Amino acid sequence: MIDFTDTTIELPTLYEYWVSLKGIDYYAFKRFTESRQAIINSFVVLPLKSDPTKEDTDRDGYLDHADPRPLKSDVTYLGIKDEKYVPIINPDGDASYGGNQGWFPEDNKLSVDYILNYYGCGTIGASDLFLYFALKDTKYENKITNMAIKDNMINYSDYMNYVRYINETYTHTPRWLGVPGPSLSNAINSYFKYAGINHKASWPLSFSKSEMLDKIEEMLEKDIPVIFSIGPNTPDLWGETMVNLYYQKKKGDEHYDGTLNELYQYDENDKRSTKINGHYMTITGIIKDKLSTKHNIMLRISSWGNLYYVDYDEYREYIENEGDKWTSSMIYIK
Numbered sequence: 001m002i003d004f005t006d007t008t009i010e011l012p013t014l015y016e017y018w019v020s021l022k023g024i025d026y027y028a029f030k031r032f033t034e035s036r037q038a039i040i041n042s043f044v045v046l047p048l049k050s051d052p053t054k055e056d057t058d059r060d061g062y063l064d065h066a067d068p069r070p071l072k073s074d075v076t077y078l079g080i081k082d083e084k085y086v087p088i089i090n091p092d093g094d095a096s097y098g099g100n101q102g103w104f105p106e107d108n109k110l111s112v113d114y115i116l117n118y119y120g121c122g123t124i125g126a127s128d129l130f131l132y133f134a135l136k137d138t139k140y141e142n143k144i145t146n147m148a149i150k151d152n153m154i155n156y157s158d159y160m161n162y163v164r165y166i167n168e169t170y171t172h173t174p175r176w177l178g179v180p181g182p183s184l185s186n187a188i189n190s191y192f193k194y195a196g197i198n199h200k201a202s203w204p205l206s207f208s209k210s211e212m213l214d215k216i217e218e219m220l221e222k223d224i225p226v227i228f229s230i231g232p233n234t235p236d237l238w239g240e241t242m243v244n245l246y247y248q249k250k251k252g253d254e255h256y257d258g259t260l261n262e263l264y265q266y267d268e269n270d271k272r273s274t275k276i277n278g279h280y281m282t283i284t285g286i287i288k289d290k291l292s293t294k295h296n297i298m299l300r301i302s303s304w305g306n307l308y309y310v311d312y313d314e315y316r317e318y319i320e321n322e323g324d325k326w327t328s329s330m331i332y333i334k
Helices: 014-020 026-030 034-042 112-119 121-136 156-171 181-195 209-221 312-321
Strands: 075-079 226-230 243-245 248-250 264-266 274-276 279-289 297-303 306-311
Touching: 075 209, 112 121, 112 156, 121 156, 121 181, 121 226, 121 279, 156 181, 209 226, 209 279, 209 312, 243 306, 243 312, 279 306, 297 312, 306 312
Parallel strands: none
Antiparallel strands: 075 279, 226 279, 243 274, 248 264, 279 297, 297 306
């Protein structure tokens, strides 16, 4: 659009610029009066791909010099309103990101605590869901949630007693298998009825990849965390194929590779990352990054009291190739 010679710089006219954008054609131009045609043909413009006063015009995190579309955001975020989710003061004195089944002792194999430690991930997900409702709106507080919430804070010892009550009253975690999806949705509905929460939970068995993502987004937009599962290998229930739980790295973090044009980086070999199957977790947000070279849709999740990320494409690939839609699904709440 801009012509350079040894001595001059020739800018395009407004008409030439419009034509380059396919915003106007010759016949439309001819419908203008001659005086307006002359004005349009006489004005010159300086086409800009971005705002020169800003490093990141579209505020998507990618700086304009490395962004192929600096005027249009290529990154979208969706999540629950309270990014802290369910903070619990853990044994180290720090705030966790949701509950941790590992807090329950495993020394007595005949105890309920042992069952919760090994098979209680579904019960943890449901317990945290009920607490999130109570934390975001006092009308959902009740004598059950107040077992955990004291002065608007949650201590892990109070939380553990609360989870034991949820397990005894609603989820009834079985040894070996944990709580099946349909049973978990029934338990949640029983609690909703008690707490006066006007929602209905279900365990869909046939969501396609796009349908599941749509339902996850629908729930997050309504400020409802999403309990989902990465089921076991099927039919080899003791198979060892797993899904990565990534630790997210961003610019300025240790081991972030600044030579790559990526807003976030996820390394399965990072010692803080891990792998899992046969496990319930809770989705609290989604990052969609069209410019990422590898991880375009990342689920922000709570597991074992930590914040991780799951690549949605990897998760669905696992379902199609190693798992199944009965054990790898989600609690859909509407």
